[in-house]
Amino acid sequence: MRRGSNLHALGGFNQTVVLDTIRRTPAGLSRVEIAEQTGLSAQTVSNVSRRLLDAGVIREAGIRNLGVGKPRTILQLDPSGYYAIGVHIDPAVITYVLLNIEGHVLAHTTTRTPSAADPGVVITEMQDSVEAIIAAAGIDRQRVLGVGIASPGPIDMNRGVVLDPPLLSNWHGVALRDELERATGLFVLLEKDVTAAAVGELWKSTGADHDDFLFFYYGTGVGVGLVLGREVVRGPTQNAGDAGHIVVDPTGPLCRCGRRGCLGDAISPVTIVNSAVERGLIEMPGETPDTSAIDAGFSQVAALAHVGNPAAIELLDEVARYMAEAIVTIVNLLDLNRVVFGGPYWERVADLLLDRVPAVINRSTALVTLRPVTVTSSTIGADVAAVGAACLVLDATLSPRSATLFISS
Missing domain, CATH: 3.30.420.40 (ATPase, nucleotide binding domain)
Structure with missing residues (x-):
């Protein structure tokens, strides 16, 4: 929790401190509670609250009896504020x-x-x-x-x-x-x-379990988002998270980077669809299917796996193994024990991969973290980005x- 300042020149900062404090408590807070949590004076909180009320950003949400003393007015965000x-x-x-x-x-x-x-x-x-x-x-x-x-x-x-x-x-x-x-x-x-x-995952989360985590994004491409100490890691050029070239299969196909078996190629939807076509699981129109055809083909593979098709399940077992290989490398490096999956392609195979990926990660002989790695799906869904x-x-x-x-x- 950031604490405020009572200097007059810092009104803008104090305003965001008060607003952020209210935002993190959906049930609402009294002015006294806000002052206690932020370190601001009662007068500063009162002045800031009035400005926020006048701007329509927060609202008074009834009276609450908090014990000794008179009942206090509760402040909440106004959903129609911004x-x-x-x-x-x-x-x-x-x-x-x-x-x-x-x-x-x-x-x-x-x-x-x-x-x-x-x-x-x-x-x-x-x-x-x-x-x-x-x-x-x-x-x-x-x-x-x-x-x-x-x-x-x-x-x-x-x-x-x-x-x-x-x-x-x-x-x-x-x-x-x-x-x-x-x-x-x-x-x-x-x-x-x-x-x-x-x-998105961090903004919508509560509790210390999301202070540090790896977000594994599964879309047309793959990548990772990193959160350490409730701060998103961007790197000096704001491009952290390119995990697509972690080698997960040294004998795999040649990547455009010159190495073999890179994660991005190994688990991408286009690779899965092409593998399904080669194995006779599905058919694709034309020699170079467009993104719509890949999307439809991926859904077909997922549907076949859900009804127990052995070849489709074998494909997803390979995906789970490659995902786990990359995740073990990253969580070892950063001492993480929570992984959150999400993205446009994740939900179609989430239940199948959640049955596989955690077990493969936690029985890996390469895993050196002191606690088991927890794997979950994003609470937001496919629209998380x-x-x-x-x-x-x-x-x-x-x-x-x-x-x-x-x-x-």
Whole structure:
């Protein structure tokens, strides 16, 4: 818990401290409790609370008798105070979500990523979809704090540029943040998709069990988000989490990086679908199926595994083994014992892989952590990266930043 300051010049910081304290207690807090938790004076809390009430960010939620003394008015977030939009660009599908200030999803929509993956076409479609989701929700556009974009890496987060994602052809140095800001007139931020997913899980979690964890993102590509001490790890270039080139099968196929058996190739949906075709499990139209065909083929493989098809189950056993191999390497390095899975392709095979991956991890002779590794699915679901991108907007706007203490007005 960050504690505030009573200096007049730090009103903005204190405001976010109070707001963050209220946000983390959905049942609400009295002004006295806020003062106790933040270290702010009663007068500062009263002044800040009045500003937040006048702005429609918080609301008075009845009276509570807290023991000795007069009953106290409880303050809660006002769900209609502010909103944020999250966009997740996957090579197969673009997901849009609208969140209220409490982080609840109010609206959701998806569109297919244009097959040519032309950035200009995608940005125009994103602009239209952002306006459509605001209109459909019937909210005041002036209360939309901004748009968060979760994009495949690598990215230059400071400049808001998508550099050269391997699964999006033609995306070379695309100034996505600035282009969408110009198109919508809204504040826009850009984040790597696996990091956004970890942020979403962290924002929606409570309790110390989510202080440190590995988020394993399973989409068209794979990657990991890292949370240590309730802080998301980005690295000096904001591109941490590229786990696709961890070698999990030294005798596997040659990767474009020059090594064999890299994780990204070993477990990607396109690899699973191609393997299923080679084994006669499913049929694919044409020699080079597009993302829609891969998506449909993956669902077919998952459906076959769910009804006990031995060949489909064998495929997922291989996936579980490769996932576990990579996870053991990462949790050993960072001393982690919690793994959260999520992403567009995870839910279709979640129950099958949750029956396999934890056991393979914890019986690995290479595992050196002192506690068993716990493996769960994201509480958010397939939209976790989009939700995380929207949470980043809420966090950037509403959460206290100690760096602001050193910025003079």
